[in-house]
Amino acid sequence: MALAGLTEADIEALGAPSIEPEMIEPMYRPVPLTSRAEWSRTMMRPSEFRPGAFHWLRDQTFHRLSREIWHRYRRGEAPPCSRVDISELDGGRELELRVDVMDGWRTRVRLEGARGIDLAFLTHVGYAQICMLFWDGQAADFNRSWRLAFDWRSDIELSNRIDDAARGLEPRRTADEPYYWRGVDPAGPEAALTTYTVQRSDDGVRLENVAPLTATQQRAIEDHIRREYRAALVFGGPRRVEGTWNTFDGAQAFAFADRNAAEARGETLLREWLSAEQLAQYDRDKHFDVIGCHSKRRYRICRARSFNVLLLDAGGEVEEQICFVPAGNLVLGDQMLAQKVALETDENAAMEVANRQWLGPRRGPPGAISRLMNDMLLNPFRM
């Protein structure tokens, strides 16, 4: 069947197969483009980029940054990368990379062009800069929130994947954790494993061996084809694009598109249900307070995934850190709204299932004395 949404005009816009790759504006002027791996290893000064290369570079950087951030922060808990801009500075001797992340986060990196810049380096620097922001306390609230969810193994996986990408290899998998995320696909886990084959022939693009696709999946495939097909033209490679939904790229692409839309809807719903005071507080501080219906105590719901509910004492100090969430890995806005409604309407039921961690002043005697007293009371023969 013909791929919905991708017309002949779109294909022509990508460049007809009869056109030689050199006529479609190669990314760099003097470098022979023989393979993608070679391209990614090539170091060029920004002034040597062709016009138009920046757009392609930006798209690629956006794609790779998004992927790395997404996977780095455990899929779905990531702050999605919303925008990447690359601009030339100082007469082409420097590049500036600007990355916007959801929640209004943004970072700006200036790259010296003296020794040249390549895509892998650009991606890595941008990503590292974002990590530094998270970790160096330049945004304390966000830093605190994400510290809880951090897993050092992700860093090892990340460096593996960056190495793999630089060598043009398929990303490695961990034994227990596939890269695709099944939970996002509304069509169910089977659709995420669908194999598709796309072939360009004289009568257009054909899509074979597919299960019914959602609109988001179709968009993701179209994007994938555009990207890969154009790359194939530029690099003179085979004009055939194929893949499976269980490869990281494809699954990630539609997961991201879906998740971003879902996060936005969840955020809208949350804002609709907050009171005026709570909304003002949320806009200002990224958290809001609710009063428990039974205890009449004050809880603070923070913008984070886990242990994001804080029980405050009369002085406003944090006494306990509490975690309860609605089942089903909902988006963050939904989770926060469910927590608000639960605390305001059925506090005891929520506390029954919650995990709680005491953060207030130490209760009882210090550990050594406590152990001594326990020994005396419970095991007098030891004395």
Added chain:
Amino acid sequence: MAVQIVMDHTGDTRHSFNPADSQAVNDAEKRFRELTGAGFTAAERTGNGEAQVTRAFNKDATETLFFPRLQGG
């Protein structure tokens, strides 16, 4: 128009119905029973930022929110 808002993977799904339409009310009540039977909590919006948990279907509720069963995180 009344609306039932069900939290799900897409953010939420909204089902609007006319309280004066008996067929639509029946469908809404059936949906209410199915969701609460599956462990969803139903909460009606009562005022500015206020809500009330409800165990029975109320066709006059303007907005009813359904969220899945809570669990320890």
